[in-house]
Amino acid sequence: MDTRQLRSLIAIATHGTFARAAEAVHLTPSAVSQQIQALEHELGVLLFERSSRPPKLTPQGLQAIDMAREILRLSDDTKSSLRGDRISGTLMLGSVRSSALDLLPAAIVQMRSRYPNLKTNLRISLSSTLIADVASGHLDAAIVAEHVSIPPALRWSPFLREPLWLIAPADTKVTDPKTLLAALPFIRFRSSVPLANLIDTEISRQGITTNDIAEIDTIGSIVTCVRHGMGISVVPHVALHELKEEALVRLPFGEPQVVRQIGIVERTVSPRGEIIERLHEVLAQVCGEHGVLR
Amino acid sequence: MDTRQLRSLIAIATHGTFARAAEAVHLTPSAVSQQIQALEHELGVLLFERSSRPPKLTPQGLQAIDMAREILRLSDDTKSSLRGDRISGTLMLGSVRSSALDLLPAAIVQMRSRYPNLKTNLRISLSSTLIADVASGHLDAAIVAEHVSIPPALRWSPFLREPLWLIAPADTKVTDPKTLLAALPFIRFRSSVPLANLIDTEISRQGITTNDIAEIDTIGSIVTCVRHGMGISVVPHVALHELKEEALVRLPFGEPQVVRQIGIVERTVSPRGEIIERLHEVLAQVCGEHGVLR
DNA sequence: TTTTCATATTAAGCAAATCTGGATTTAAGA
DNA sequence: TCTTAAATCCAGATTTGCTTAATATGAAAA
Numbered sequence: 001m002d003t004r005q006l007r008s009l010i011a012i013a014t015h016g017t018f019a020r021a022a023e024a025v026h027l028t029p030s031a032v033s034q035q036i037q038a039l040e041h042e043l044g045v046l047l048f049e050r051s052s053r054p055p056k057l058t059p060q061g062l063q064a065i066d067m068a069r070e071i072l073r074l075s076d077d078t079k080s081s082l083r084g085d086r087i088s089g090t091l092m093l094g095s096v097r098s099s100a101l102d103l104l105p106a107a108i109v110q111m112r113s114r115y116p117n118l119k120t121n122l123r124i125s126l127s128s129t130l131i132a133d134v135a136s137g138h139l140d141a142a143i144v145a146e147h148v149s150i151p152p153a154l155r156w157s158p159f160l161r162e163p164l165w166l167i168a169p170a171d172t173k174v175t176d177p178k179t180l181l182a183a184l185p186f187i188r189f190r191s192s193v194p195l196a197n198l199i200d201t202e203i204s205r206q207g208i209t210t211n212d213i214a215e216i217d218t219i220g221s222i223v224t225c226v227r228h229g230m231g232i233s234v235v236p237h238v239a240l241h242e243l244k245e246e247a248l249v250r251l252p253f254g255e256p257q258v259v260r261q262i263g264i265v266e267r268t269v270s271p272r273g274e275i276i277e278r279l280h281e282v283l284a285q286v287c288g289e290h291g292v293l294r
Numbered sequence: 295m296d297t298r299q300l301r302s303l304i305a306i307a308t309h310g311t312f313a314r315a316a317e318a319v320h321l322t323p324s325a326v327s328q329q330i331q332a333l334e335h336e337l338g339v340l341l342f343e344r345s346s347r348p349p350k351l352t353p354q355g356l357q358a359i360d361m362a363r364e365i366l367r368l369s370d371d372t373k374s375s376l377r378g379d380r381i382s383g384t385l386m387l388g389s390v391r392s393s394a395l396d397l398l399p400a401a402i403v404q405m406r407s408r409y410p411n412l413k414t415n416l417r418i419s420l421s422s423t424l425i426a427d428v429a430s431g432h433l434d435a436a437i438v439a440e441h442v443s444i445p446p447a448l449r450w451s452p453f454l455r456e457p458l459w460l461i462a463p464a465d466t467k468v469t470d471p472k473t474l475l476a477a478l479p480f481i482r483f484r485s486s487v488p489l490a491n492l493i494d495t496e497i498s499r500q501g502i503t504t505n506d507i508a509e510i511d512t513i514g515s516i517v518t519c520v521r522h523g524m525g526i527s528v529v530p531h532v533a534l535h536e537l538k539e540e541a542l543v544r545l546p547f548g549e550p551q552v553v554r555q556i557g558i559v560e561r562t563v564s565p566r567g568e569i570i571e572r573l574h575e576v577l578a579q580v581c582g583e584h585g586v587l588r
Numbered sequence: 589t590t591t592t593c594a595t596a597t598t599a600a601g602c603a604a605a606t607c608t609g610g611a612t613t614t615a616a617g618a
Numbered sequence: 619t620c621t622t623a624a625a626t627c628c629a630g631a632t633t634t635g636c637t638t639a640a641t642a643t644g645a646a647a648a
Contacts, residue, residue: 001369002296004635019595031636033596038635045376053595053644060376067372071365075295078361082339082354313624325607327626332605347615347624 001042003075005035006068009047012036013065015289017054024293039064080114080278090119091275094130094142096193103160103238104143107282114282118275127193134265141266141276143283145194150265158263159283162237162290164199164253169229172249180251181208185231187222190215195260199234202254223248236260237290261292295336297369299329300362303341306330307359309583311348318587333358374408374572384413385569388424388436390487397454397532398437401576412569421487428559435560435570437577439488444559452557453577456531456584458493462543463523471545475502479525481516484509489554493528496548517542530554531584555586 004025011021012032022029040047047061057065095104108120123139130142135151150156166177174180181203188210189196203210213231216222219239226233227247234253264283266276277294284291298319305315306326316323334341341355351359389398402414417433424436429445444450460471468474475497482504483490497504507525510516513533520527521541528547558577560570571588578585 017595018597027635028637029596030598030638033598034635037597043373043376050596051644055596063376064372067368071368074361074365074368078357079337082337082357311624312626321606322608323625324609324627328606331626344625345615349625 001039003072005039006072008032008035009039009065009068010072012048013057014291020289024291026293077114083274089117090121091272091279092121092123092138092140093279094123094125094133094139096127096130096142096144097124103283103286107279107286110282110286111279114278115275131265134267137267140270140272141264141279143262144265146261146263147194147265153267154265155268156263156265157280157294158261158292159280160238160262160287160290161259161292162261162287164202164234164236164258164260165240165250166232166234166253167223167226167240168232168249168251169226170246170248171229172232175249175251177251177253178206178208180232181206181210184211185213186210187214187216187225187231187233188212189217189219189222189233189235191217195236198258198260199253202258206255238287241288295333297366299333300366302326302329303333303359303362304366306342307351308585314583318585320587371408377568383411384415385566385573386415386417386432386434387573388417388419388427388433390421390424390436390438391418397577397580401573401580404576404580405573408572409569425559428561431561434564434566435558435573437556438559440555440557441488441559447561447563448559449562450557450559451574451588452555452586453574454532454556454581454584455553455586456555456581458496458528458530458547458552458554459534460526460528460545460547461517461520461534462526462545463520464540464542465523466526466543469543469545471547472500472502474526474545475500475504478505479507480504481508481510481519481525481527482506483511483513483516483527483529485511489530492552492554493547496552500549532581535582 008021008025008027011024012018015021015024018032018036019029022032025032027035036047043060043064045060045064046058047064048055049058104122108122111118111120125133127142127144127147130139130144131147131150131154133139134142135154144156146158147156166180168180168184172180172184174183189199214225216225219235222233222235223239223243225231240248240250264276264280266272270276280294284293302315302319302321305318306312309315309318312326312330313323316326319326321329330341337354337358339354339358340352341358342349343352398416402416405412405414419427421436421438421441424433424438425441425444425448427433428436429448438450440452441450460474462474462478466474466478468477483493508519510519513529516527516529517533517537519525534542534544558570558574560566564570574588578587
């Protein structure tokens, strides 16, 4: 039994299919299948019921998941603790004002528990300002969405890759996204961040003329408006993950469904490289099924 | 990180040297050394201080040992629990009346905690009777010392391989075993068990004429007599493991030091094969540095 | 009912990892 | 200083783990 097998097991539970789990752990689906079979052989039980698609965890599989989580926690915490003596001081971190910002506190709390000697100084700003500050050394790293141009001395690594959803009030009957976009009142996300551009670009690309009735600059407010029947809009998955499934109608936005990415930009050579890598892992973990490890 | 590396790490802590740990985990010392190096690389710290012989665990090594024990406990308990649904009924177990019998309760308690549905019925008897009862099916397995003749339908697997020590009162100054055996009053272990034969055989082989002043049939009583200055004797390691180092003088008995083995005898084909294997593992574990896995 | 799609598994091959065996190095004891 | 026992290094053999391609399978759509 080894930690890579356990990570794959956890990834399947998180992402739902062997194929998506394989992506998350950077292996092929075949390798993940073999890992699970090796685990099943060692444990002497079936972890998945394979007569359905995707395979479902058996009760023994759930029990094995609990064990796996605990073992990986022990392993990761011991690694952190063993290395943690060298991780101290203050991490200067920037972030865009994003809906993903909701995930940041959970990540920072977890980092704090692993590295009691590490402080995090968080500053919110525009991504162009953040990138300049990382380049100049004022910040160690920053959380920004995917950018067309990253200076050569910096690198950007996604930790979140999430789909966009067209959301409509719960009582909406039509299920064709294009029809809805053309027919119903549209609440446009107006902001100077890449997400807004991504949404506008896809709507244009599909040649749809929306019936704009509002422009709002925060994703949370947009979700609230849609819930109250004001119209439809487009939001990233993270904005919905605490909503009940039946609170809104959700349809894939874009053909194929548009995905947006948020990542960490850092200098390619940095004394903070190790702790930033840890932060990336924790962020990816906190992101659940749409988290992406390096 | 995998469980085999962790078992090797634990084995080193238990047995004191890489070489003895290698024996315990059925690998070569070279393989164990490589495993520890791989672990050190993954954890990013040195687990052993190698400027002394044998290498000493570093503080980080001790921390890694704690993690390893916990991970292996999780792993083993989950395995037991996952399989435990099928392990029930009563295990009919026999044992010789041996000093190793002290270890048995600890092993049985641990088995009970892993397999709440399993009962153990323990019967003490002579090894010849026990072997016959295992062959006939009256017993599932029995704990007996190494025997010259095991019937073909049975197999015997050692879980304990321990050295014999010549023990003398604490104030004994002489340190040559042969001199002591010839000169001091000798308390002979008189019993119809293989251990007594082993001791007698080695004394004869060395051409030593002992000055017998007593024949006693229990090892515990022998240890008590030696402590009170009545004479010297020969006992297995297990008889001493709860005594303070300075309570007695201990010298290796035999050239090379004689080792005795205790093992489990079972039928080669048995529906109880799996649980007996578990029992063997637990017994080997409880035996500490002289425990032998299959 | 048939076809299509997406996913899981199987089989084969290759690279990496792990183990063994022998040689060398090192610490401790005589 | 020499000897002994143990750990490490090195090279080769064996095993393991991963990838790729082909096949099998369940679910959904036509």
